Amino acid sequence: MSRWIPAAAIGLALALPAIPATAMDVEQHYKNKRITIVLGYGAGGTYGKTSLLLTEYLGKHIPGNPTLIKQHMPGAGGLKAANYAANAMPKDGRFLLMPPDMMVVSQILRPNKVKFDSKDFTWIGRVFGSNNLLVVRRDSGVTTFDEAKRKRVILGGTGKGSPTYIVPGLAKGLLGAKFKQVQGYKGSSGSRKAMEQGEVQGVSLAWAAWKNGHPQWFEGGDKSFAVGILQSGFKRDKDLPNIPLIRDLVKTPEQKAAADLIATNSLLGRGLALPPGAPKALVAPLRKAFWKTVNDPAFIKEAKRRRLPHLPMNGAEMQKTIVGLLSGMSPKVVKTARDAIFPPKK
Numbered sequence: 001m002s003r004w005i006p007a008a009a010i011g012l013a014l015a016l017p018a019i020p021a022t023a024m025d026v027e028q029h030y031k032n033k034r035i036t037i038v039l040g041y042g043a044g045g046t047y048g049k050t051s052l053l054l055t056e057y058l059g060k061h062i063p064g065n066p067t068l069i070k071q072h073m074p075g076a077g078g079l080k081a082a083n084y085a086a087n088a089m090p091k092d093g094r095f096l097l098m099p100p101d102m103m104v105v106s107q108i109l110r111p112n113k114v115k116f117d118s119k120d121f122t123w124i125g126r127v128f129g130s131n132n133l134l135v136v137r138r139d140s141g142v143t144t145f146d147e148a149k150r151k152r153v154i155l156g157g158t159g160k161g162s163p164t165y166i167v168p169g170l171a172k173g174l175l176g177a178k179f180k181q182v183q184g185y186k187g188s189s190g191s192r193k194a195m196e197q198g199e200v201q202g203v204s205l206a207w208a209a210w211k212n213g214h215p216q217w218f219e220g221g222d223k224s225f226a227v228g229i230l231q232s233g234f235k236r237d238k239d240l241p242n243i244p245l246i247r248d249l250v251k252t253p254e255q256k257a258a259a260d261l262i263a264t265n266s267l268l269g270r271g272l273a274l275p276p277g278a279p280k281a282l283v284a285p286l287r288k289a290f291w292k293t294v295n296d297p298a299f300i301k302e303a304k305r306r307r308l309p310h311l312p313m314n315g316a317e318m319q320k321t322i323v324g325l326l327s328g329m330s331p332k333v334v335k336t337a338r339d340a341i342f343p344p345k346k
Helices: 007-015 026-030 045-060 076-088 104-107 163-175 185-195 207-213 251-263 280-293 295-303 315-327 331-341
Strands: 036-039 067-072 097-100 124-129 133-136 154-157 179-182 201-206 224-230 270-274
Touching: 007 224, 026 076, 026 154, 026 280, 036 045, 036 076, 036 280, 045 067, 045 207, 045 270, 076 097, 076 104, 076 224, 104 251, 104 315, 104 331, 124 280, 124 315, 133 163, 133 185, 133 207, 154 163, 154 185, 154 251, 163 179, 163 201, 163 224, 163 251, 163 331, 185 207, 207 224, 207 295, 224 251, 251 331, 270 280, 280 295, 280 315
Parallel strands: 036 067, 036 097, 154 179, 154 201
Antiparallel strands: 097 270, 124 270, 133 201, 133 224
């Protein structure tokens, strides 16, 4: 179930005091209530489809069996929704964020655009993570990354906080790719449509989004409509063994660490988080419910039917990974990544 929440309704929710939940009243807290999943993308991509799947199954495993709906709040590559979640989202545990996979990266590289600290969110878990794959039309005349260093390719994207901009930007800054980046398309589906219509020649998206949205584009061997030329992640996706990783092509330790920083989006993937200040007593029940959901045979079967990957990670592990990353990031690595993606004006 999906719907837009009127601003007045959100204002009313903010005016109401958060209900302190204890281990004994979690069921009562959610009984006959509604939980809203807020996401920073449209309905057509893997964020929209994964959130919809969660609305159909997660409530069955939460004490009190609440109804779940989703609210789309697109903008700035998902950062609009994340900023809202940190600063304006009701903290009663009845609103959850589906975090953008570049949330942590944006916090490190674009602190002036971010109004949150990812460590302050409570991570509930993820349904799946996915490498990012840079894909170009075959008729662009570029079918390998080496060719993209010699011939200009026009790429589409959603915003500078999105992997549609950050991953190609890193390849452009560190590896010399001749990419021209055009932003402002609405979600992954809008970017893919622009590519299909020839407005742009390529897009960088999660491999899961490509498989879910346009798997036929990669069929037909050397006559396929599109071809992947570069991926971002910590290891090559099993479906993409012959496509190089950014971290395989860079030269220095700082560049490799910068590539690994950007690759963290493959770890965050598509999941849920509570906003800062939500009742701590809800954390364990929600994490338990999420884990039961993603391991529910009916959920797994339906995810497969909708061509969504199933690579879950529990919330405690995600929390540890995010806190460790933000606590141990080298300023030199941050500068290497930032200067590559957002080069300083001369």
